[in-house]
Amino acid sequence: MYSIDDKKYPCNTSLTMKFIGGKWKAVILIHLIEKKRYSELRKECQNITERTLSLQLKELENDGLLKRTVYTSKPPLKVEYELTDFGKTLIPLLHAIASWGEEALKLNKNIKVLEEVK
Amino acid sequence: MYSIDDKKYPCNTSLTMKFIGGKWKAVILIHLIEKKRYSELRKECQNITERTLSLQLKELENDGLLKRTVYTSKPPLKVEYELTDFGKTLIPLLHAIASWGEEALKLNKNIKVLEEVK
DNA sequence: CAGTATCCACTATGATACTG
DNA sequence: CAGTATCATAGTGGATACTG
Numbered sequence: 001m002y003s004i005d006d007k008k009y010p011c012n013t014s015l016t017m018k019f020i021g022g023k024w025k026a027v028i029l030i031h032l033i034e035k036k037r038y039s040e041l042r043k044e045c046q047n048i049t050e051r052t053l054s055l056q057l058k059e060l061e062n063d064g065l066l067k068r069t070v071y072t073s074k075p076p077l078k079v080e081y082e083l084t085d086f087g088k089t090l091i092p093l094l095h096a097i098a099s100w101g102e103e104a105l106k107l108n109k110n111i112k113v114l115e116e117v118k
Numbered sequence: 119m120y121s122i123d124d125k126k127y128p129c130n131t132s133l134t135m136k137f138i139g140g141k142w143k144a145v146i147l148i149h150l151i152e153k154k155r156y157s158e159l160r161k162e163c164q165n166i167t168e169r170t171l172s173l174q175l176k177e178l179e180n181d182g183l184l185k186r187t188v189y190t191s192k193p194p195l196k197v198e199y200e201l202t203d204f205g206k207t208l209i210p211l212l213h214a215i216a217s218w219g220e221e222a223l224k225l226n227k228n229i230k231v232l233e234e235v236k
Numbered sequence: 237c238a239g240t241a242t243c244c245a246c247t248a249t250g251a252t253a254c255t256g
Numbered sequence: 257c258a259g260t261a262t263c264a265t266a267g268t269g270g271a272t273a274c275t276g
């Protein structure tokens with residue numbers, strides 16, 4: 001049994017899910033394998049709202065998985081996000097997650113492929 | 119862009135998280151690498167409530183990841199859960215998730231190890 | 237540009253008690 | 257034994273408008 005900030009995680013698996021679970025975290029992390037600006041990230045994470053992206057980025061930063069760097073002092077701002085060394089240890093896992101998604105596509109006939117509706 | 123039952127998933131990664139995301143799914147799945155009865159599973163997934171376990175199992179069954187078999191017609195019931203062939207394709211990923219949890223334990227000093235309080 | 241503020245809906249999770 | 261029913265709460269996600 002483990003705990004972080006008084007929340008309990010019964011096993012290694014639940015510990016990992018604390019970091020990458022939820023609807024968006026893994027998606028954000030895989031896009032941040034390459035350092036990226038906020039606006040680029042938003043375009044790539046289709047459907048995510050600014051509010052949600054912002055909240056998730058903050059959590060990931062607090063969890064020590066990524067680093068936020070501000071390059072300008074006045075608007076327009078330039079902010080970049082990138083994985084920390086700790087975050088980088090997730091890269092193989094993130095690739096494995098993406099690969100299984102591709103695999104699932106072949107095996108599960110309930111998954112439909114939609115056209116890019118722009 | 120993919121969809122399952124009219125819900126949208128923008129990439130492979132989000133597709134995978136649809137199947138194993140959430141607080142408990144990955145934990146349940148990794149315990150079901152070996153076929154197991156409901157009561158065994160409940161003991162092993164510490165802290166989970168019966169209601170939540172029940173709901174999650176139903177979702178996993180609907181998603182085609184596991185199979186439920188009832189062995190008795192009257193109470194006391196004997197029910198076993200096991201991975202389907204599709205579910206078994208997740209096994210390497212589940213192991214990878216558990217391994218990263220162990221790794222994180224070494225790298226992240228915010229993670230505390232609690233005694234088994236029983 | 238990179239967010240925050242506000243308000244709201246929906247989903248997930250939980251506690252407890254009960255049943256075929 | 258293996259759940260379901262009921263009620264309650266917390267967390268996540270979303271729409272829209274606004275700001276340093």
